[in-house]
Structures are given as structure tokens and as C-alpha cells.
Amino acid sequence: MTTVEQTELDLVEDEHERILAQTPFQRFKADFLESKIATVALVTLVAIVLVAIFAPLIAPQNPYDLAQVSVLDARLPPGTKSEFGYTFLLGTDGAGRDLFSAILYGLRISLSVGVMSGFIALVIGSAIGLIAAYAGGRVDSVIMRVVDIQLSFPAILIALMLLAVFGKGVDKIMIALVTVQWAYYARTVRGTALVERSKEYVEAGVCLGLSRNRILFRHILPNCLAPLIVVGTVQTAHAIALEATLSFLGVGLPQTEPSLGLLISNGFEYMLSGRYWISFFPGIALLLTIVSINLVGDQLRDVLNPRLER
Amino acid sequence: MTTKKKGPTLSVHDLRTHFHTKAGVVKAVDDVSFDVKGGQVMGLVGESGSGKSVTGFSIVGLIDPPGRVVSGSIKFKGEELVGASEERLQKLRGNRIAMIFQDPMMTLNPVLRIDTQMTEAIKAHRDVDAQTAWEEARDALGQVGIPSPEERLKTYPHQLSGGMRQRVAIAIAFLNKPDLIIADEPTTALDVTIQSQIIHEAQTLCRKTGTALIWITHDLAVVAGLADHICVMYAGRIVEEGKADDIIDRPLHPYTIGLIGSVPSHNKRGQRLNQIPGMTPSLLNLPPGCAFRNRCKFDDGECLDEPGPTRPVRGRSVRCFHPQRMEVTS
Numbered sequence: 252m253t254t255v256e257q258t259e260l261d262l263v264e265d266e267h268e269r270i271l272a273q274t275p276f277q278r279f280k281a282d283f284l285e286s287k288i289a290t291v292a293l294v295t296l297v298a299i300v301l302v303a304i305f306a307p308l309i310a311p312q313n314p315y316d317l318a319q320v321s322v323l324d325a326r327l328p329p330g331t332k333s334e335f336g337y338t339f340l341l342g343t344d345g346a347g348r349d350l351f352s353a354i355l356y357g358l359r360i361s362l363s364v365g366v367m368s369g370f371i372a373l374v375i376g377s378a379i380g381l382i383a384a385y386a387g388g389r390v391d392s393v394i395m396r397v398v399d400i401q402l403s404f405p406a407i408l409i410a411l412m413l414l415a416v417f418g419k420g421v422d423k424i425m426i427a428l429v430t431v432q433w434a435y436y437a438r439t440v441r442g443t444a445l446v447e448r449s450k451e452y453v454e455a456g457v458c459l460g461l462s463r464n465r466i467l468f469r470h471i472l473p474n475c476l477a478p479l480i481v482v483g484t485v486q487t488a489h490a491i492a493l494e495a496t497l498s499f500l501g502v503g504l505p506q507t508e509p510s511l512g513l514l515i516s517n518g519f520e521y522m523l524s525g526r527y528w529i530s531f532f533p534g535i536a537l538l539l540t541i542v543s544i545n546l547v548g549d550q551l552r553d554v555l556n557p558r559l560e561r
Numbered sequence: 562m563t564t565k566k567k568g569p570t571l572s573v574h575d576l577r578t579h580f581h582t583k584a585g586v587v588k589a590v591d592d593v594s595f596d597v598k599g600g601q602v603m604g605l606v607g608e609s610g611s612g613k614s615v616t617g618f619s620i621v622g623l624i625d626p627p628g629r630v631v632s633g634s635i636k637f638k639g640e641e642l643v644g645a646s647e648e649r650l651q652k653l654r655g656n657r658i659a660m661i662f663q664d665p666m667m668t669l670n671p672v673l674r675i676d677t678q679m680t681e682a683i684k685a686h687r688d689v690d691a692q693t694a695w696e697e698a699r700d701a702l703g704q705v706g707i708p709s710p711e712e713r714l715k716t717y718p719h720q721l722s723g724g725m726r727q728r729v730a731i732a733i734a735f736l737n738k739p740d741l742i743i744a745d746e747p748t749t750a751l752d753v754t755i756q757s758q759i760i761h762e763a764q765t766l767c768r769k770t771g772t773a774l775i776w777i778t779h780d781l782a783v784v785a786g787l788a789d790h791i792c793v794m795y796a797g798r799i800v801e802e803g804k805a806d807d808i809i810d811r812p813l814h815p816y817t818i819g820l821i822g823s824v825p826s827h828n829k830r831g832q833r834l835n836q837i838p839g840m841t842p843s844l845l846n847l848p849p850g851c852a853f854r855n856r857c858k859f860d861d862g863e864c865l866d867e868p869g870p871t872r873p874v875r876g877r878s879v880r881c882f883h884p885q886r887m888e889v890t891s
Binding site: 455457458461462470473474476 | 682
């Protein structure tokens, strides 16, 4: 009896020591991989990102090179042999582009636009949120009212208005996405920073005579990272979806560099005539990307949220 | 750096810190005066809300609105701190005046390693390279009795126990060899055995470095073995002041007597603990006269007037019309 209890105690102790010995990152990794769905989503996401990065090596055709594209190949069903020797795995679109290649290249654009605008929005938004939280008073009220106004408009409406003014282009759509999204980050960071600011370690830092910038960016900001990462992943998924929507509506990216949204929109008119693949496969690619990012984001939220300690 | 035998390190005179709230003026610190010399430990004792922490924060100039130091003077090595510029205070904080807080779980940043937090405290005030700062941090950890300091430097706060963390906090306070350390109930969150170790280490370090130490606590037992000098605070005022031994053995003020009487070890087994009847008055509208009047058994008509500090015995100061000459037998 005693020995059993002893070993059980030892086990608990061992477990405790193992947890203590781990770096925060190791613990985070172990927690994250606990969920099977999240692990699958993470693997899918990594695969999508890799495929997008190495698209030129994988794709049988460069869809931007007009010399490799023949209009005579237009709207061929999946599995048709091309005259260049490779198979159109997923068929071709209305312009004769190999859909598989077009999707890979489209993923590149969709992902890079989404991630980059997400990152820029994160940097701008969290800086503004931090300033609001630390300055407090009137500065805080003004910033947060601007955020409120921004968030009370539908994102798509603001983006449509901006693109109507600016015109098409990768840089323009990124400006539109950042404008739409910074407010989410600002609100998140401000909320967390307000909580962190009142904690004793900040007071202790002030008592150590540390400079204001050091306390803000070195002490408070890292403690706000957990919710920021979660909002970041979810907002990146939103950015990709929003970009696809805008491209689908024809105000996003130019025809010459089709993103996933544009590919879907190109095939839309053929849907009812039985040529489903032109819209269907880019749609699947978009769906997989967004769902896997969201699943990863959900798991991140569960792991990083101390209140959901399991 | 030897301790110079001149005036006190810190001299607080007639300090008044008031909080101007919507409900009225809260006189958190009202007419407080004391001196602390280098190498000495001053115990600031009082119950919650007696203004002892506010006194500490007033010294480092960290009173947030609606609070304000209304009047009085705080002289740190001859330099007036009341009304000093924020830059000057920032230079002093962590460098010449350090603070130790109550909860070691909260005072260390959870996402930064110990070495980062220690070296940044050094680099904030002195122009030294990373290697020197790291070595100083290591030596400081060794000084407060942390075994294998090199390894501890690489850990995060959550990997250390509460006592260990408080040692780190103390090591950080001593890093820049300050002239004054204000410790705000630093052992309250720790268990008793660790408490006495920490107190012992803080005391030794103070004597060795000639640092003046203000130890804020509600626990007379803690201060009894630690402090040279004790100030007992009640409702924002110092009601009794004197040498630690004198106060513990021969308290004069009825409040101090009550405090000492309520320490369990002074009672016989099986008896009810002595307690001071009544509650701390709200600082918002203190009744005229002695603030302790309503809880005091020696209260008479005279106590309706405000008692000033009197000196019934040499080296002591009491704010009471009826100082008691009571021998406490322990």
C-alpha cells in the first residue's frame, strides 16, 4: 500500500519536475499536439504553405507565361493529356491554363497578400493599442472611438470603397486589408495591455527606473502576445477570404495574376454547363487553407489561454 | 564605498499624502516624520489601510492620481524629493532607491528570463557591457543565498519557488548598491521558515553594504527581530516611534499595546486571543481628535482634541494623552 502510494507520489513529482524542466516552447508544443484535428490542420497548413512557396518547381506549367498557355486547351476536363506531355490533373480553365498550376500560383498570391497584410496590420494595430493603453485618458478614448467606428462598418464595404478609389493591384488590396484589420489588433492589444499594465511587475519595472519604451515593448508587449497570436491567425484567414471575395467581385487583383478568388470567379459562369472543375478546385484549395488556419488558430487560443488550463 | 558618518540617508518631515476622490479627501498619510540612517533597519508597522505603503510610494514619487503629496519634505541624502522632476526620480529609482514588493509571483515578469530582468536593471543605470552585467547578476544571486546561480539565471520565474523568487527580487533591489531600500511587506506571501531566512539575509546585506532599509509590515513579530527602529502607524499617522526593543517591551500607546497583545504567543493556551475592539475608521471622514479614540479603553474627554507627538521617555515619541507604562511580560 505504502509503496504504491510512494510510486504514485513519485510519478506526480516526476511529472511536475518534467513540466518545470521544459522550456515554455516545449510545453506549448506538447499542448498543441494534444489535439488530433489541430495537428492535421497544422500539417495541412504547412503543406499548403510549402506547395505555395515552391509552386514554380511543382507546377507543370507557368500560368503567367502566355507562351505555355494555349486557348485551344480551354475548359478541358481533369485528366486530359496536354500536347506538352503532362496531364491536366485538375483540367483547364477558360483561358486554357492548367488549373493545378494556376491554383498553386494562386495560393502564392492569396497567402502572401493575406499574411503580409495581416502582419502589417498586426504591427500597426498593436502599436496603436499599446499607446492607447499606456497613455490612457483622452488619447485612449479618441483611439478607441476610431476603432469602434471602424469596426461598426462591414469590412467588405470599407474595402470595396477603398478599392473603388485606388483601383486594382496587389499593393492597393493590401492597403485595403490593413485598413480593415488594424482595429481588431488595436482593440485586442489595448485590452490585454490594460490588464498587464496594472500588474505588479510593471510597477516593479518603474521602480527599477526602466524607461517607458522598455516597459512598453519589452515587458508589456510580450505578455500580450498570446491573444495577439490567436487574433493574428484568425485575422489572416479573414484577410485571405476577404481578398478572395474582392477578387471574385472583380475589384481585387488583376486578371493577369489570378488569385484563388479570381479563379473561382472565372469558372463561375461555366458551373451550370457541367464544367464544375474550373470553380470547384480553386474553391476547395481556398476552403482547405482557411479551415486549416482557423483550426490552428482555435487550438492556439486553447493552448495559450491560461483560463482554459486543462 | 564606506558609509559616511553624516546625516540620515532619508529624512521624512511632516509628509502629507492625500487622495482627492469624488467622495472626499482621503488623508492616507498625514503628518508623518521619521529618519533612517545608513545600515539601519526601520520597521513601519500598521494594519491594512494605515498608510504605510502609501508612505513608501510617496518616497519614490509613485503616487498615482487622484493621490498627491500635499505638503512636507522628503530629503534623500540632503536632496529634496518632493517636487523633484520625473527624470531625476527615474534616475534614483532602482539605482539609489530600490523597492521590494509583497508578492514575488507578480513582481517578476513571467515571460522574461531571470538574467534578462537582472541585467536590464543594471544597464538601466550604468554603462556596462553584457558580460559584466551578467557576472554582477550572478554574484548578486549568490549573495542572497541562491545555490548554483548560473543555472538559476537561465530560468523563467515560474520555474522558481516563491521564496526563491523573493530572493531574486531582493537581489535585484541590491544590484545597484542602493542607499535606501523600501521593502513593502516582502515576506507576507511566504511561509514562516522561508520568511525568517529572507529577513536574515536582507538584514545581513544591509549591515554589510550600509544600505538603509525601510521594512513595511503588519506583523510586529517580523519587525521585532529585524528592525533597529520602529514606527507604528495608525490611520495615516505615526502614533508611536522608538527603538525596536523599547517598543516591543514597553509599548506606550494603547494601540501598540493592543497590537502586541494580539500576537498569539503572548497568550495562555485555551484562552481567547486578545483583539482590539472595533474597526479601523474610514480615512474619508476621520472624527476630530484622536483617531484611535473609539477603540481605546482609556478614552476620555481630553481625547476629543488632536494629540500631538509627545516625548514621555527619552528617544520615544507617542501621540497620546494617556501613554501607558505597561510592562509586557513575554
